[in-house]
Amino acid sequence: xxxxxxxxxxxxxxxxxxxxxxxxxxxxxxxxxxxxxxxxxxxxxxxxxxxxxxxxxxxxxxxxxxxxxxxxxxxxxxxxxxxxxxxxxxxxxxxxxxxxxxxxxxxxxxxxxxxxxxxxxxxxxxxxxxxxxxxxxxxxxxxxxxxxxxxxxxxxxxxxxxxxxxxxxxxxxxxxxxxxxxxxxxxxxxxxxxxxxxxxxxxxxxxxxxxxxxxxxxxxxxxxxxxxxxxxxxxxxxxxxxxxxxxxxxxxxxxxxxxxxxxxxxxxxxxxxxxxxxxxxxxxxxxxxxxxxxxxxxxxxxxxxxxxxxxxxxxxxxxxxxxxxxxxxxxxxxxxxxxxxxxxxxxxxxxxxxxxxxxxxxxxxxxxxxxxxxxxxxxxxxxxxxxxxxxxxxxxxxxxxxxxxxxxxxxxxxxxxxxxxxxxxxxxxxxxxxxxxxxxxxxxxxxxxxxxxxxxxxxxxxxxxxxxxxxxxxxxxxxxxxxxxxxxxxxxxxxxxxxxxxxxxxxxxxxxxxxxxxxxxxxxxxxxxxxxxxxxxxxxxxxxxxxxxxxxxxxxxxxxxxxxxxxxxxxxxxxxxxxxxxxxxxx
Ligand SMILES: *Cc1c(COP(=O)(O)O)cnc(C)c1O
Numbered sequence: 020x021x022x023x024x025x026x027x028x029x030x031x032x033x034x035x036x037x038x039x040x041x042x043x044x045x046x047x048x049x050x051x052x053x054x055x056x057x058x059x060x061x062x063x064x065x066x067x068x069x070x071x072x073x074x075x076x077x078x079x080x081x082x083x084x085x086x087x088x089x090x091x092x093x094x095x096x097x098x099x100x101x102x103x104x105x106x107x108x109x110x111x112x113x114x115x116x117x118x119x120x121x122x123x124x125x126x127x128x129x130x131x132x133x134x135x136x137x138x139x140x141x142x143x144x145x146x147x148x149x150x151x152x153x154x155x156x157x158x159x160x161x162x163x164x165x166x167x168x169x170x171x172x173x174x175x176x177x178x179x180x181x182x183x184x185x186x187x188x189x190x191x192x193x194x195x196x197x198x199x200x201x202x203x204x205x206x207x208x209x210x211x212x213x214x215x216x217x218x219x220x221x222x223x224x225x226x227x228x229x230x231x232x233x234x235x236x237x238x239x240x241x242x243x244x245x246x247x248x249x250x251x252x253x254x255x256x257x258x259x260x261x262x263x264x265x266x267x268x269x270x271x272x273x274x275x276x277x278x279x280x281x282x283x284x285x286x287x288x289x290x291x292x293x294x295x296x297x298x299x300x301x302x303x304x305x306x307x308x309x310x311x312x313x314x315x316x317x318x319x320x321x322x323x324x325x326x327x328x329x330x331x332x333x334x335x336x337x338x339x340x341x342x343x344x345x346x347x348x349x350x351x352x353x354x355x356x357x358x359x360x361x362x363x364x365x366x367x368x369x370x371x372x373x374x375x376x377x378x379x380x381x382x383x384x385x386x387x388x389x390x391x392x393x394x395x396x397x398x399x400x401x402x403x404x405x406x407x408x409x410x411x412x413x414x415x416x417x418x419x420x421x422x423x424x425x426x427x428x429x430x431x432x433x434x435x436x437x438x439x440x441x442x443x444x445x446x447x448x449x450x451x452x453x454x455x456x457x458x459x460x461x462x463x464x465x466x467x468x469x470x471x472x473x474x475x476x477x478x479x480x481x482x483x484x485x486x487x488x489x490x491x492x493x494x495x496x497x498x499x500x501x502x503x504x505x506x507x508x509x510x511x512x513x514x515x516x517x518x519x520x521x522x523x524x525x526x527x528x529x530x531x532x533x534x535x536x537x538x539x540x541x542x543x544x545x546x547x548x549x550x551x552x553x554x555x556x557x558x559x560x561x562x563x564x565x566x567x568x569x570x571x572x573x574x575x576x577x578x579x580x581x582x583x584x585x586x587x588x589x590x591x592x593x594x595x596x597x598x599x600x601x602x603x604x605x606x
Contacts, residue, residue, distance in 0.1 A: 037199035039077040039588050040191045041067070042208035044183060045088075045168055046081045048135055048147055050468040052111060053087030053104040056168055056431075057397045058494055059245055061468070062299075062576075063204055065324035065494075066583075067147065069576035071139025075584060078196055080187035080208075082179060083108055083133060083149035086166040091431045091465045097447025099432055099440050108133040108149060115148070119189035123178050124263050128161045129154045130186040132194075140345065148194070150186050169433065177255050177263045180285070184210030188218075200588045203242045203293070206253045206285030212236055212292035213268060225271040233275075233292070241587045242293040244286055244316070247306045247491045248401075253285035290314045295587045299492040300513050306488050319586060320516060321492040322579035325351070325571070328498040330476040332368040336361050348577040351501075354567035359560035362503055366563065369502065373477025376470075377427065383461060389423035390552050392507075393478030393499070395466050398432040398439040401489040405442060407482070408449045409537030417541060418458035421549045425459045427474060429466035471495065476502035480524075480548060483508035484540065487529065500570035503563035507543060509536065513574060521547065522565045 045060030046067065055061060063081075070077045087104030094100070108114075112133035120127050132148040139145070152164045164178050184203075188211040191198050201211055215236045216228055246252055260269040260283045272278065277288040290296055290311055297317040298304035304318030325348050326334065340357055343350040367387065374385045385391070396402055407414060407426065418424035428446050432439030443462065450460035463470060475481060481499035483490075483506060490512035497513060499506060505524035508514045518526050525547050528539040551559055572578075585591065 037076070037197040039070075039075065039200040039202055040187075040196065040198040041070075041077055041079040041202045041204060042183060042187055042211060043079070043081050043204035044179075044207035045084075046079065046147060047468055048137065049111060051106075053090075053106055053467075054081065054084045054149070054168065055468075056088045056433075058492075059205060061323075061471075062321055062494060065322070065327065065576045066204075066580060067137055067145050068139070068324040068327060069322075069580040071137050071143050071145040072141070072577065073580055073584075074139065074141065074143040075145075075580060075588075077145050078191070078194075078198075079137075079145060079147040080132075080183065080190065081147065081149055082165045082168070082183055083151040083153075084165065084168045085151070085153060086170075088168045089431070089434060093443065093447065093462065093464050095447075095451075097444035097462065099443055101434050108151070111135055112149060115194065117190060117193040118154075119186055119193050121181050121186045121189070122265065123161065123164070123181050125265070126158065126161065128152055128157055128164070128182070128186075130182055130190065132190055148187075148190060150182055150190065152182055173255060174259060174263065176253070177259055180207055180210050180253070181264065184208045184212075185214040187211055188214035192218075199239060201240045202583075202588070203240065203289050205243065205245045206289050209242075209253075209285040209289040209292075210264075212240055212288060213264075213272075215239065216292075225268055228271070236292055237294050240289075240293045241295040242289040243297050243299065243319075244289075244303075244307050245299055245491050246286075247298075247303055247310075247488055249310060254279075254282040255285075256282060259283075286311070290316075295590075297587065300516065302488060302515050303491040303512065317586065319579060319582045320513060320574070321494055321497070322574050322576040323494050323497045323501065325501055325575045325577065328472055328475065329501050330365075330369040330372065330472075332365040332372075333476065333502050336365040348575040349572055351572035351575075352568050354503075354564050354571065357564045357567070359557055359564075362563050362567075363556070363560050366503060370477045370479070373427075373473045376473050377461065377463065380463060381461060383459070385425050385459060385461075386423060389425050389459075390421050390480070390549065391425040391427065391478045392480050392482050393427050393474045393504075394482045394484075395427070395429035395463075395471060395474045396483075396493075396495055398430040398442050399436065400438045400442060401486045403484045403486060403533065404428065404430065405445050405449070406484040406533060406537050406540065408445075408453075409534055410541065411449065411453055413541050415453060415455075415458055417544050417549065420545070421553065423457050423459075425461075427461055427463060427478060429463040429470055429474060431466055472498070475499045475504065478504060479552065480504065481506045481508075482540075483514065484527065484536070485509050485511045487511045494574075497570065497574035500566045500574060503567050503571075505562055505566050507540070507548060517570045517574060519565075519569060522562065523570050524562075524566065 043063040045055040047055035047060040047064035089101035092100040135147040137145045153162045297319045298307040299321045307316045475498035493512040496506040525543045530536040
């Protein structure tokens, strides 16, 4: 059965029947659906958009998040106010008749789902199922389990993870799919392995699971970790695990070595039950192997969905000069030969659109001729949004020497992240203090898909200042690169792979502390960025086309999904084995 596509299944590409079931706590599906918070959700959405373009037989599972991720409002002091964004799944999705149940704190909770059809470039559909516990018969509390993305406490989170992992795995079958690969995008979905193990045992007690049973589950599971810091991994106390998951399951998980430092660790659980695991950039794979030395963890570097994140003028330019780029993003390598004039004009039009939007949002009229820097991402402390203000006087001097400097900021802090919120206030405070005729600093409210696309494409330089090695990958600089916008960034995450000094952007040198790294940031602005921008427009155009040719051609999900397909989902080695012992791989 192949419900994912009306077209015949391609045996050349995927010689085994069945689907990949992809699980993610957040997915940026559609700009009008507030079902994501930031980079992880955007990555999941871009993965599915490319899977649809490439015709990969894949179906996806997430939670419906009826109350949405919050809308951000900032007052003049930069204090963040959060407003819920309820949305109605019936506006975008179709309800499925299937129902499954999960056990949460000893209660039986019924789960339904909504289907969103994500169509690719050639019509192949990747269905996304949004799991929903707002069902008659569930208690008031349980009906709210799929309301808030990253809301509530860890009790709420573990209950949501039961719905996503165990509810989702059961829903795969209830919908009639034969999944031979279960992809856990981050540890939030790790409990799906328990549902598979229980189904392997015919619903029997987990205590009776043998090594062979475990192998059967492992054969079908793959995992992507996204977090380079131990504290970032999802963890739950033994007490929570016993109370919410049950004593029998908790005992089994302990025996299987899924606890670390006395806590149930979802990354460990996912790793124990996966035949393949990867980090999301070369360095992140290395850091993950150091954190979990007993596992072989590969790297597949992230990307972004090229047509989603390139501006209309850039798309028109590419269509004219490199028509094959949409079918296969590798052809963007040919951007090396783009006429300087074409790229300068396409960028100028993109920048105009951004500045018009800024004017509409804030009333502030910025100058399209002035060097404009962008910094927009989650306001997490390790991203150091205030590094640019380490020496305010020097920043003013740089702006004066450059004949003007404009800096556009945006980003939401998680509602419970007080240090993150303080960072936003600090940026807003500095912006008010420093802004004058030559230096203009603006913090834009409510960073989301639409604003993110405008900013990454429309500024002149994309700035990123994470503290090493906390940035697993980062993807906003990839969006910029596809638009010919160079990065000025710490050598962390993807930028280690993407930075060719002076050709695709510039590296902020590693220092012993924030002050040293800020000093390098200023120096690069003074000696490299500003002179090139002001005095050598032709060389700036070359930098822009290098950025598309070298980085746009690689840091995209078209390449990334092909890597997942052959390295993670369907390695040729396993396919060859499966031809011999049919059922083994088809599960
Ligand atoms: C791309 C994107 C991100 C990811 O930003 P990084 O800090 O580069 O990982 C976050 N939020 C939104 C809205 C985005 O579009």
